[in-house]
Amino acid sequence: xxxxxxxxxxxxxxxxxxxxxxxxxxxxxxxxxxxxxxxxxxxxxxxxxxxxxxxxxxxxxxxxxxxxxxxxxxxxxxxxxxxxxxxxxxxxxxxxxxxxxxxxxxxxx
Amino acid sequence: xxxxxxxxxxxxxxxxxxxxxxxxxxxxxxxxxxxxxxxxxxxxxxxxxxxxxxxxxxxxxxxxxxxxxxxxxxxxxxxxxxxxxxxxxxxxxxxxxxxxxxxxxxxxxxxxxxxxxxxxxxxxxxxxxxxxxxxxxxxxxxxxxxxxxxxxxxxxxxxxxxxxxxxxxxxxxxxxxxxxxxxxxxxxxxxxxxxxxxxxxxxxxxxxxxxxxxxxxxxxxxxxxxxxxxxxxxxxxxxxxxxxxxxxxxxxxxxxxxxxxxxxxxxxxxxxxxxxxxxxxxxxxxxxxxxxxxxxxxxxxxxxxxxxxxxxxxxxxxxxxxxxxxxxxxxxxxxxxxxxxxxxxxxxxxxxxxxxxxxxxxxxxxxxxxxxxxxxxxxxxxxxxxxxxxxxxxxxxxxxxxxxxxxxxxxxxxxxxxxxxxxxxxxxxxxxxxxxxxxxxxxxxxxxxxxxxxxxxxxxxxxxxxxxxxxxxxxxxxxxxxxxx
Numbered sequence: 033x034x035x036x037x038x039x040x041x042x043x044x045x046x047x048x049x050x051x052x053x054x055x056x057x058x059x060x061x062x063x064x065x066x067x068x069x070x071x072x073x074x075x076x077x078x079x080x081x082x083x084x085x086x087x088x089x090x091x092x093x094x095x096x097x098x099x100x101x102x103x104x105x106x107x108x109x110x111x112x113x114x115x116x117x118x119x120x121x122x123x124x125x126x127x128x129x130x131x132x133x134x135x136x137x138x139x140x141x
Numbered sequence: 142x143x144x145x146x147x148x149x150x151x152x153x154x155x156x157x158x159x160x161x162x163x164x165x166x167x168x169x170x171x172x173x174x175x176x177x178x179x180x181x182x183x184x185x186x187x188x189x190x191x192x193x194x195x196x197x198x199x200x201x202x203x204x205x206x207x208x209x210x211x212x213x214x215x216x217x218x219x220x221x222x223x224x225x226x227x228x229x230x231x232x233x234x235x236x237x238x239x240x241x242x243x244x245x246x247x248x249x250x251x252x253x254x255x256x257x258x259x260x261x262x263x264x265x266x267x268x269x270x271x272x273x274x275x276x277x278x279x280x281x282x283x284x285x286x287x288x289x290x291x292x293x294x295x296x297x298x299x300x301x302x303x304x305x306x307x308x309x310x311x312x313x314x315x316x317x318x319x320x321x322x323x324x325x326x327x328x329x330x331x332x333x334x335x336x337x338x339x340x341x342x343x344x345x346x347x348x349x350x351x352x353x354x355x356x357x358x359x360x361x362x363x364x365x366x367x368x369x370x371x372x373x374x375x376x377x378x379x380x381x382x383x384x385x386x387x388x389x390x391x392x393x394x395x396x397x398x399x400x401x402x403x404x405x406x407x408x409x410x411x412x413x414x415x416x417x418x419x420x421x422x423x424x425x426x427x428x429x430x431x432x433x434x435x436x437x438x439x440x441x442x443x444x445x446x447x448x449x450x451x452x453x454x455x456x457x458x459x460x461x462x463x464x465x466x467x468x469x470x471x472x473x474x475x476x477x478x479x480x481x482x483x484x485x486x487x488x489x490x491x492x493x494x495x496x497x498x499x500x501x502x503x504x505x506x507x508x509x510x511x512x513x514x515x516x517x518x519x520x521x522x523x524x525x526x527x528x529x530x531x532x533x534x535x536x537x538x539x540x541x542x543x544x545x546x547x548x549x550x551x552x553x554x555x556x557x558x559x560x561x562x563x564x565x566x567x568x569x570x571x572x573x574x575x576x577x578x579x580x581x582x583x584x585x586x587x588x589x590x591x592x593x594x595x596x597x598x599x600x601x602x603x604x605x606x607x608x609x610x611x612x613x614x615x616x617x618x619x620x621x622x623x624x625x626x
Contacts, residue, residue, distance in 0.1 A: 095280050098200035102193040103549050111197075111550035115204040 084126050091123045092137040100137040108137075170380065170392035172449060173352055175602075178396065178495045184553040185466035185488040192547045195540045199300075202552040203242055203279065206302040206533055209323035210240050214304040217321050221306055226281035230309045236318060240304045241279035243297055247514065248272050250542065268514055269295045277305060277315065287314040295516035300537035323533040326559040328581050329499075344599060344608040348389050352496065356598040358400035358456070358504065358566030359590030362441070363434025367405070370595050370612065375441050377612055379448050395602065396495060397449050399442070400566035400588065401456015401504030404434035435460070439475045446483040453484060454491045456504035456567060465506065465536060465545040466490055466553060490535050490554070496602040501556065502564035507536035508587070509567075510543040522587045523572030526565050530556065530585065562605065564588060571596055571609040 092100045097112040097119055106127045112119040127134065192198070211223060223238045224230060230237065249268040273294040275286040286305070288294050297303075307317040355378065361367050376382035380391045407427050445451060453470075455461030461470040469486035478484055487493075490503040507529070508522050515525070529535060535554040539545035545554070561583060568587035571594070576583045584605045589596045595613045600606070 098204070098280070099192075099194065099196035101196070103197065107549055111201070114550065115201075117204075 087120075087123060088126065088134065089138050091119070092139065101139050103137070104135045105137060106135060170389055172392050173395050175352060175395035175496060177497065178450070179493060180485060180487065181492040181494060181499070182488050184551075185490055185492070187466075187468065187546060189549060189551070192549045195547045197549045198540060198545070198547050198552050199242060200280075201548060201550060202300075202534070202555060203302055205552060205555045205557075206323050207240055209326075209533065210302065210304045210321070213321045213324050214238050214240070214306070218306050218319065223304075227277065227279050227284045228282040230284065230315070232309050232311055234308075236306055236308050238304055238306045239277060239279070239284065239315065241277040241284075241302070243299060243301045243303055244276045244278055244283070245294055245297060245299045245514070246274050246276065250514070267512070267517060269516055277303070284309070285314050287316050289317060292317040292320065293516075298511050298514050298538050299541045300534070300539065301532050302534070302537075322531045325530055325576075325578050325583070326533050326556045328559045328579055342601075342604070342606060344610065345386050345390065348386070348393055351393055352602040353390070353394045354495065354600045354602055355394045355397045356400065356564065356566065356586070356588040356600065357397065357591055358588045359402040359592050360399070360438070360441075361402055361405040361458075361590075361592040362437040363407075363430060364405035364592060367592055370591070371437075371441060374591070374597070374612055375444050378445050390599070394449060394599070396452065397445065398452045398454065398491075400454040400502075401489065401506075402458045402567055402590065402592075403438045403453075403456065404431065404458060404460075405592075406458045407431060431460075435474060439477055442475070442484065443477055443481075446478070446481050450483045451485065452491065452493070453486050454489050454502075454504050454566070456489065457506050461489075463544055465539055465543060467504075492560070498561040498602065498605070499558070500562045500564070501535075501560035502562070502566065502586075503535060505565050505567035505587075506543060507538070508565045510536065510538045514538065514542065521570070521572050522565070522568045523574055523585060526563065526572075526585045526587055527574055527576070530559075530563055530583070559583060562586065562600065566590075570594065571598065573607050575605070 088105065091097070091105065091109075097108060097117055100108060103111075106124070109119050109124055109127060214221070214223060218238060221236055221238050223240065227239050227241060230239070247268060248270045251268065274288060275292065275294050275297060277284045277286055286292055287310070292305070302323065304321050305315065305317045306319045306321075307315055309315050357374065357378075360371055360374070362371060373382065377387070378391060378394075378397060380388045383391070407430055409423055409427050442451065442453065455467045455470050459470060460474060461467050467489035469488055472479055472486065489506075490501065492499070492501045494500065508525050511525050511529070512522065529537070533556045534552075535556060536543055536545070539554060540547065559578065559581070561581070563583065564586040566588040567590045569589065570587070571589045572587040574585045576585070582605055584600075584607065586598065586600070586607050588598045589609065591597065594611070596609045596611045599608045599610060
């Protein structure tokens with residue numbers, strides 16, 4: 033589960049962990065198994081920082097917005113909005129323009 | 142007998158005169174027209190991508206019904222605090238209110254694993270046992286509920302969203318002092334037609350000014366014992382059979398609803414599903430029987446659709462998908478009915494509007510499933526139907542014991558708006574109840590299965606009165622039939 037590993041990764045204070053090409057291609061391979069993304073390799077993210085990724089992972093784990101498995105994050109956000117659970121608007125801003133591989137939650141392998 | 146030509150022609154003249162006289166008395170009736178029909182089935186069509194797990198459906202159900210429960214518990218137990226998370230409860234002196242979904246642990250509940258072991262079909266009896274226990278679940282976790290007189294496990298089913306008032310005891314069980322259900326759904330205040338509820342009218346009184354809707358369910362074509370009753374029904378509904386009054390009644394029927402179990406379940410179908418060494422022979426026999434039944438049903442529908450508008454709802458035994466909400470049957474099954482404007486093939490559950498009144502109902506699988514997991518002593522199917530309206534959910538046992546699709550952001554089986562007529566078909570017997578909520582009348586009806594009782598139901602569209610009418614070879618004296626020709 034490459035995404036979960038990213039969440040629990042040990043990191044030195046002050047430095048950001050590098051996403052190696054090997055783990056990136058592994059991630060895309062896993063994602064094509066779930067049928068969620070195209071075969072392009074994931075380029076190192078410059079636009080979205082580590083904080084956004086952390087925020088998305090926090091959104092996935094928050095029980096208040098319901099189950100996260102097997103549901104695209106943006107659908108889950110809209111569902112939370114429809115049920116008046118006030119999900120943070122920042123998540124929506126990150127998700128609406130992001131690529132396919134950010135659409136599924138951390139729990140989806 | 143006169144033999145000469147003159148008297149013969151005189152007799153003929155007399156006969157013709159008599160026939161003409163009779164013809165003038167037995168005037169044909171034109172069917173009442175009603176253009177106010179509106180189909181409201183959108184929610185039950187499968188519009189959104191489906192989840193893989195059912196957790197989202199339960200979550201949506203909880204979120205949709207929780208606001209109503211909060212309101213209901215504030216109304217009922219003013220001053221009692223509503224707890225947000227069940228797991229945060231601690232033993233305290235004061236009582237608290239918890240809101241969540243019920244889950245009933247049942248020893249006798251049929252499970253796929255046990256089915257494989259036993260290799261039999263299904264047992265249909267009530268699966269209740271002394272050892273059944275209830276749990277309340279919300280987003281944070283589960284809480285065991287102590288069984289008591291107020292909270293008797295045999296009176297509840299899994300999947301009900303409920304608010305409980307009580308406190309947690311030292312053993313970790315929640316002792317309930319009172320409970321409340323969400324209550325009847327909100328009534329759309331934009332109703333245009335008011336129900337003109339009048340005193341008791343019998344079925345045949347004042348027929349000229351009334352409009353009816355007829356309900357038929359469970360005809361079970363393909364069953365040999367059903368051949369004569371269904372022919373009679375077809376003739377009756379088309380107005381070819383019956384006394385003058387009955388034909389007048391049928392001409393006042395604006396629409397007919399034909400609900401589930403159109404074809405009888407084949408006796409050998411289990412063998413086909415499981416497979417046997419005589420596969421080819423059994424398959425051929427079963428499939429020929431099924432296609433024969435479908436053809437008979439198709440002829441029936443074709444005959445009636447020429448004189449009346451129809452709604453057809455699939456049922457448990459029909460070829461329309463096993464998961465709720467059942468999608469309309471594929472029109473390719475009925476090639477002769479392809480371009481027929483009078484027929485509406487609809488989903489199960491079915492929602493529509495006619496004469497300004499909202500109708501909502503199912504083919505009966507939801508009620509039958511609740512009856513299997515609940516104590517049915519002194520309770521009829523009509524009581525269960527009214528209970529589901531109080532629970533605001535058509536089928537709370539979905540997806541636990543009744544199969545349904547998993548949904549992501551909605552639970553379409555939650556009743557969002559109160560119907561004027563709430564019906565369920567294929568019941569054991571006819572039952573009805575009239576409730577009044579905020580100056581609106583709500584009629585709950587269980588339509589009996591035609592194959593068992595030979596009864597159909599007429600509903601007056603203005604006053605919401607319901608009548609069950611028996612169509613059988615023998616008539617008993619209780620029915621008001623005026624045989625004047």
